[in-house]
Amino acid sequence: MSGDAIVAAYVFILAIFVGFEVVSKVPSTLHTPLMSGANAIHGIVIVGAMLVASAIPGPLGTILGFLAVVLGTANVVGGFVVTDRMLAMFKQRPTRKTE
Amino acid sequence: MTVATLIPVAYLIAAITFILGLKGLSSPTTAVQGNRIAAAGMLIAVIATFFSQDVNGGLPVILAGILVGGAAGFYGARVVKMTAMPQMVALFNGAGGGAAALVAILEFARELATGRPPDLGVSVTTLLALIIGAVSFSGSAVAFGKLQGLITPKAFRYAGQQLVTGGIAAATVVLSLVLVAAAITGTITVDPILLIAAITILALVFGVALVMPIGGADMPVVISLLNAYTGLAVAMAGFTLANQLLVVAGTLVGASGTILTRLMSKAMNRSLANVLFGAFGAATAAGAAGPAAGDDGRSIRSIGPEDAAILLSYAQNVIVVPGYGLAVAQAQHSVRELADLLESKGINVKYAIHPVAGRMPGHMNVLLAEANVPYDKLFDMDQINPEFQRADVALVIGANDVTNPAARSNPGSPIYGMPILDVDKAQNIIVIKRSMKPGFAGIDNDLYLDPKTAMLFGDAKDAVGKVVQELKKAA
Numbered sequence: 001m002s003g004d005a006i007v008a009a010y011v012f013i014l015a016i017f018v019g020f021e022v023v024s025k026v027p028s029t030l031h032t033p034l035m036s037g038a039n040a041i042h043g044i045v046i047v048g049a050m051l052v053a054s055a056i057p058g059p060l061g062t063i064l065g066f067l068a069v070v071l072g073t074a075n076v077v078g079g080f081v082v083t084d085r086m087l088a089m090f091k092q093r094p095t096r097k098t099e
Numbered sequence: 100m101t102v103a104t105l106i107p108v109a110y111l112i113a114a115i116t117f118i119l120g121l122k123g124l125s126s127p128t129t130a131v132q133g134n135r136i137a138a139a140g141m142l143i144a145v146i147a148t149f150f151s152q153d154v155n156g157g158l159p160v161i162l163a164g165i166l167v168g169g170a171a172g173f174y175g176a177r178v179v180k181m182t183a184m185p186q187m188v189a190l191f192n193g194a195g196g197g198a199a200a201l202v203a204i205l206e207f208a209r210e211l212a213t214g215r216p217p218d219l220g221v222s223v224t225t226l227l228a229l230i231i232g233a234v235s236f237s238g239s240a241v242a243f244g245k246l247q248g249l250i251t252p253k254a255f256r257y258a259g260q261q262l263v264t265g266g267i268a269a270a271t272v273v274l275s276l277v278l279v280a281a282a283i284t285g286t287i288t289v290d291p292i293l294l295i296a297a298i299t300i301l302a303l304v305f306g307v308a309l310v311m312p313i314g315g316a317d318m319p320v321v322i323s324l325l326n327a328y329t330g331l332a333v334a335m336a337g338f339t340l341a342n343q344l345l346v347v348a349g350t351l352v353g354a355s356g357t358i359l360t361r362l363m364s365k366a367m368n369r370s371l372a373n374v375l376f377g378a379f380g381a382a383t384a385a386g387a388a389g390p391a392a393g394d395d396g397r398s399i400r401s402i403g404p405e406d407a408a409i410l411l412s413y414a415q416n417v418i419v420v421p422g423y424g425l426a427v428a429q430a431q432h433s434v435r436e437l438a439d440l441l442e443s444k445g446i447n448v449k450y451a452i453h454p455v456a457g458r459m460p461g462h463m464n465v466l467l468a469e470a471n472v473p474y475d476k477l478f479d480m481d482q483i484n485p486e487f488q489r490a491d492v493a494l495v496i497g498a499n500d501v502t503n504p505a506a507r508s509n510p511g512s513p514i515y516g517m518p519i520l521d522v523d524k525a526q527n528i529i530v531i532k533r534s535m536k537p538g539f540a541g542i543d544n545d546l547y548l549d550p551k552t553a554m555l556f557g558d559a560k561d562a563v564g565k566v567v568q569e570l571k572k573a574a
Contacts, residue, residue, distance in 0.1 A: 004341040005220045005221075005341075006337065007343070008337065008338050008341065008343060008346050010450045011343050011346045011347060011350075012334060012338075012346050013548055015334075015346065015350035015351055015354070016350055016353075016354055017304055018118060018351065018354075019121075019274075019350055019351040019352075019353065019354025020354045020357075020358065022118060022121045022122050022125075022351075023121060023351075023354055023355040024358060025125040025356050026121075026124045026125050026355075027121075027125070027126075027463040028452070028454060028460070028461055028464070028479055029127065029200040029452075029461060029474050029477060030124050030125075030130060030461060030464070031359060031362075031459075031460035031461025031464070032184060032188075032292075032459055032460060032461035032462050032464065032465045033124060033130060033134070033461070034121070034270055034355060034359070034460075034461070034552045035188055035322065035323065035326055035356075035359060035459060035460055035461070036184070036187075036188050036191070037120060037121070037124060037133075037204070038121070038139065038326060038330070038351070038352040038355040038356065039136050039188055039191050039192050039195065039326060039329075039352070040137065040138070040191075040327050041117050041120065041121070041137060041140070041141075041348050041351060041352055042121050042192075042195045042326075042333045042348060042352040043141065043191075043195055043198075043200045043348070044113070044117075044141065044344060044345055044348035044481065045139075045195055045201075045202060045332075045333045045336060045345065045349075046145060046165075046198065046200045047144050047145065047148045047342065047344060048198075048199070048202040048333070048336045048337070048340055048342065048345055049108075049164070049198050049201065049202055049308070049346065050145070050148045050149075050151075050153075050154055050161050051148065051151060051153045051154065051155035051340060051342070052153070052202050052205040052206050052209065052340070053154070053160050053161050053164070053205075054119060054153075054154070054155065054156040054157025054160060054161075054207040055205045055206065055208065055529075056205055056208045056209060056294060057155075057213070059503070061205065061208065061213060062160055063162050064201050064205055064385045065157060065161075065164075065201075065405055066160050066163060067164075067197075068164070068197075068198050068201035068202055068205065069160065069161050069163075069164025069165060069168060069198075070164045070167050070171070070271035071164045071194040071195070071198035071201070071562060072168065072190060072194070072198040073167075073168030073169045074168040074169070074171045074172035074175070074191065074194045075168075075172065075194040075198060076141055076145075076172065076173060077168070077169045077172035077173050077176070078171075078172030078173065078175050078176040078190075078191045078194075079172070079176075079191050080134065080137070080138040080141070080176075080188070081172070081173055081176035081177065082130065082175075082176035082179065082187060082188075082191070083133055083134045083312060084135070084138075085176065085177075086181070086184070086465055086468075087127075087130045087131040088131065088524050089181075089465065089468040089469050089471075090117045090127040090130060090131075090468050090474055091127075091131065095375075098106060098451070
């Protein structure tokens with residue numbers, strides 16, 4: 001294994017522990033926002049998509065790169081916006097009449 | 100120091116914000132801020148990436164992609180109804196999985212274009228990113244279709260299904276091994292592009308085959324699992340690109356998805372393997388063959404909204420048990436109005452939330468929060484169960500299997516052992532339900548035959564609305 005891969009493996013293992021530690025403290029009330037918030041975070045794949053978007057010359061490579069960026073961005077933007085919308089409802093507000 | 104050397108620093112900051120963002124979710128008061136911190140970190144990472152030399156020629160493609168994807172994501176996120184949240188999350192999740200798979204394909208093609216034999220570690224992680232991402236993409240698409248009602252939410256099963264699904268998985272693994280072997284030996288006999296295409300297609304088909312046999316009631320498990328998959332796919336893509344930020348972010352999500360998957364499976368007293376491959380349909384048939392409810396002389400007591408109103412107005416403690424029927428009928432606002440009325444009469448109202456109420460983890464909490472129900476009135480199963488015996492009325496709205504006492508008492512029942520809300524211990528039970536049709540598990544509920552139980556038939560929103568009218572009249 002190359003040095004890069006070993007470093008990545010360390011990061012991977014440590015992140016597993018951090019992830020379990022942090023997420024186990026989330027109360028069940030917030031499980032849906034947790035899920036959509038985590039959803040937004042894996043949208044970081046957009047960075048990967050940007051890095052390889054122009055890796056392959058030619059129309060097919062361009063189309064695949066474009067699609068990767070589209071999907072990644074939709075994931076990021078949609079995920080964060082929807083989570084924000086949801087969390088706004090958990091703010092304690094004085095009675096506001098809906099409907 | 101050039102700008103490019105700052106990119107890893109920006110990524111480090113982003114990784115920290117993601118951890119802080121998840122940490123913020125441990126309390127409703129810090130959650131909004133946490134989510135925004137993570138979003139800011141994401142923005143920093145994306146801006147930093149623009150300065151990478153890998154981006155050079157791709158700028159127009161990237162900008163166009165961000166514009167299209169951003170608009171689609173923003174629009175979808177703004178218009179989605181809270182009841183439709185599970186399918187929206189499935190959709191965004193699938194998008195992430197698809198993106199990870201595409202990144203893997205492009206990275207593979209780039210490796211191949213160099214002419215050098217690809218590194219073993221890179222080949223393996225790239226393949227994993229491709230396969231897991233593709234499974235998550237197509238699996239999420241099917242989950243979306245089921246939740247949206249585009250395809251039947253029922254479990255889709257046929258003879259020899261597990262063999263076929265297993266065969267697809269085996270073929271994927273074999274082709275992957277061929278590709279990895281080619282990478283090790285450096286002797287490529289088959290066109291690697293062809294192999295990659297075949298693996299991609301197989302993985303996509305596997306994703307469909309994996310989710311199709313899973314019924315609507317098991318969706319909280321499936322959504323959590325697919326979420327974990329995409330996280331893992333992104334982490335693998337991070338290995339491939341030697342990008343630690345992707346590794347950290349993907350792994351965090353993988354961990355959160357795994358935890359939720361375990362919690363949801365536990366809440367249904369089923370192993371993950373049982374949810375994925377177990378024949379819930381077959382178990383249902385066996386359950387139906389058991390002692391048929393209603394044949395033993397006990398009968399159902401049906402009441403009208405006025406009786407329900409009287410019962411409620413004489414109560415001291417009321418526990419509302421909301422289920423998916425409430426979500427479907429969009430009755431959360433009516434329920435809130437009812438609770439307000441009862442509280443104005445000095446009656447104590449609490450909500451009992453089963454972990455799998457709704458179609459994704461914590462879904463019911465979001466729906467009630469949307470109707471401005473204060474979250475400190477929502478109680479977990481473990482917190483509220485001891486209180487049912489002190490409750491004068493348990494008001495069950497559109498919930499079924501999670502209240503079925505057979506889960507405690509009848510070892511022959513397919514849901515036996517599933518943790519349930521002890522609704523039957525309340526002094527009086529009012530069940531609002533459209534009809535006597537069984538719930539998702541397809542089994543009869545003994546609770547409805549309990550002498551303490553009164554059935555109020557009707558659409559959840561209508562029925563609750565009528566009870567509210569009656570209560571107002573009496574006041």
